[in-house]
Amino acid sequence: MTHRCPLRPSWTPRALRALPLALAPLVASPLSCAPELVVPPQLDEGGDEEDAEVAGPADPGPELQIEPAAPLDAAPPVLRARVLLPGAALGSVDPARALVVRGKLSAAHLRQIERGELSTALSERVVPSIAWLNGTPPGDLSLTVAPLASLAPGETYAIASGSPVFSHHIQIATEGSPPVLSRLWPPPDAGATLGLGVWCGDAPLPEVVAAATLAPGGPAGELRRGAVDDIGARCLRFEGEPTATAPPGADGVRLVGPPVALPGEPTAVSLDPRPFMLESEPLPAIAVACAPDELALGPGCARVADDRILVRSADAPLLWAIAGAGFDEVFAVPPGEPFVLAPLPPSSPVELALAIVDNAGVVERRTFSAMTLAPMPHVIINEVLANPVGPEPGQEWVELYNDGDVPAELTGVVLADVGGETELPPISFMPGAYALVVNEDYVSDDELDPPPPPETLLLRVPKLGSHGLSNSGEPLKLKDRGGVVLSRSPAAPVPKPGMSLARVAPHAPDGSAGSFATSWPTPGRVNIMNQEIP
Structure with missing residues (x-):
């Protein structure tokens, strides 16, 4: 017999806000149920005695599953929560009213969420997230809720909804979770593509080619090692299929990549869940004018020294992937800012392969040759x-x-x-x-x-x-x-x-x-x- 967590269900039909359905189902994971909603002895928002009373229904309520599979008291910092809604009518589920909240929720908090009237204190605890429906009637529905930021180790969070009404508490593990790769590209607030994402960490990653789909309803593609081609062994990139198109209304859409890549120990890594969004117009790189003591380096300029090259980037956000002369480096560079390639051997020829990516995912490949100078003070x-x-x-x-x-x-x-x-x-x-x-x-x-x-x-x-x-x-x-x-x-x-x-x-x-x-x-x-x- 399947066990379901006893929670107060509410199947009152409400207008369903249209959201794209996920193209791919979640990976199956062992069922873990949250404990019955219990009001803490001391409410944190001035609750009264009635707040301590929570209805104890006999009817089965929603179940919670975590992806990647984990106990609810040791969840990973990057996750998706899937709430099973057996027998729910399509019109009774409103994904726009699903929330992730830092800390525990009382009965008073849950009533605020049900009414859609959050206090300032509760609003400040809401973690940015997106939610979407999986499945269609007459089969059972499930609701996926994806936080858009890594959750803090050791902290408690609530996965809650106002339609239907439910609340599950989870606790984030303090150790044992996969390391989180930072989302390097496109840059925050300047994304102009849904077809490319780059995450990087501190250590080289194994080779990988794995199918992946941005959710909900985003383009399908692959996860591969490297920021561009084979440059950037400590990075993973998502490449959307060349024929993939953005969902209808993509100007306001938010999409997330898979929460975990390279599954299995010890290679598993989590991917920073900052969403893919169309936040900007394409900002192509226009080559800058170089000074007499500089050399052209792609759309930027380079001043060659003894054991280093100072690079001045173009006046647009750019991802620089550079290989050669002992380098395998990736730099996310704001408009016009400099960065340094070091160390290099002094008094030696240098040959570099460059790949420069703009915020729309357009890649420019170049090569660069120079002779470094004799050793000097710095x-x-x-x-x-x-x-x-x-x-x-x-x-x-x-x-x-x-x-x-x-x-x-x-x-x-x-x-x-x-x-x-x-x-x-x-x-x-x-x-x-x-x-x-x-x-x-x-x-x-x-x-x-x-x-x-x-x-x-x-x-x-x-x-x-x-x-x-x-x-x-x-x-x-x-x-x-x-x-x-x-x-x-x-x-x-x-x-x-x-x-x-x-x-x-x-x-x-x-x-x-x-x-x-x-x-x-x-x-x-x-x-x-x-x-x-x-």
């Missing part, structure tokens, strides 16, 4: 502490790092802020070394801010900044004796007191919005970016 502004816990401006500092392979001579080098320039001491700065530019009265260990290691080079100057470094953020530039900008740091984001502005990696390029982030100060040490910031 002095960068690596971290800035403008608002220390200790006294200002005495405990402020700017950290420099020589990311090159040869010593750097700082004779004539200046640090410039909005108010003027400060000349640095004429010292030789060794490769791989850190230096702190500090005021003359700086105290290495004031017992308030993190101290630098004893071997850190201190470059004491009469005045750091025109009036100290601005707590509200200001751009800084490091310039050589000829006025050429060697490195720069931005005015934002603005750190909290005691926090620093740190470059996310030595190769992170100047001028990119993602190159700097707030961090705990690490003077004279490698920046640690994955720390929890209060």
Whole structure:
């Protein structure tokens, strides 16, 4: 006998909002039922005594299944919930009234959902999702609900509906779930295709060619390894069939890919459920004009150095897939932003294969050849502490790092802020070394801010900044004796007191919005970016 979860059913006919039906059924999974809806002893929205009373029907109610198959108290962060609706009439089910809600639901909450009148507090807990019907009468119907974001490990969520009325609680597993690949392309808010999606992770993936369909009612296609062709071994892409067309009314449609790919241990991965949407007009790449010291690189420009190439992208969002010279990299680049190809062998020929994808999924394939230069110094502004816990401006500092392979001579080098320039001491700065530019009265260990290691080079100057470094953020530039900008740091984001502005990696390029982030100060040490910031 099939067991069904006892919930309060409501089969009152309501107008069904038309949604496309899924082209492919869900993968069968073992049945897991949620417990009977129980009101918690303390309601979180000012409930009264009647909220503690929940009708206990004898009639069987909807059942809940999770894809990929998992217990309801250990569900994966990326999932689809399928609610079985035995005997339900088509007009009694309204997919537009199905919700995913963070936290538990009380009887009062469920009445709000049934009435379609959500309080502000409950609305703020709703997780974006889409829902659709599977099957047609006279057979049994099922309702699929797909969250459009990864759910938080260890948190409880409710899968609920106002027509028919039901609510199931699930808990997200804290461990053991497949890793989630981030959706890299098309870019958020700029998608112009339903036929291409790219997800990437941190580790190479096995070869795969698997049929896949975007749901509900989206184009069919395949999941393959690689962002473009064979470039990007740590990525998977969805390629829609060439003859596939968008569903009617596709301008407002939201579609999701499968929640899991490469099923089975240990290869399984989940796919970020950010939906496929037509959010933008196609934004083709128009080649930018290159400076005399740059070379054309596809629609962008490249400045070749010793162990790196600085690339300036075109004024459109682009996905760059690059292979050759030891590379197999994929970059999602905002309009006009730079990125860096590194490391490369100095004084060597470089041959690269490029695939550049615009937001409509159009691919441009190119090749690039160049000769890298001899080893050189690369002095960068690596971290800035403008608002220390200790006294200002005495405990402020700017950290420099020589990311090159040869010593750097700082004779004539200046640090410039909005108010003027400060000349640095004429010292030789060794490769791989850190230096702190500090005021003359700086105290290495004031017992308030993190101290630098004893071997850190201190470059004491009469005045750091025109009036100290601005707590509200200001751009800084490091310039050589000829006025050429060697490195720069931005005015934002603005750190909290005691926090620093740190470059996310030595190769992170100047001028990119993602190159700097707030961090705990690490003077004279490698920046640690994955720390929890209060």
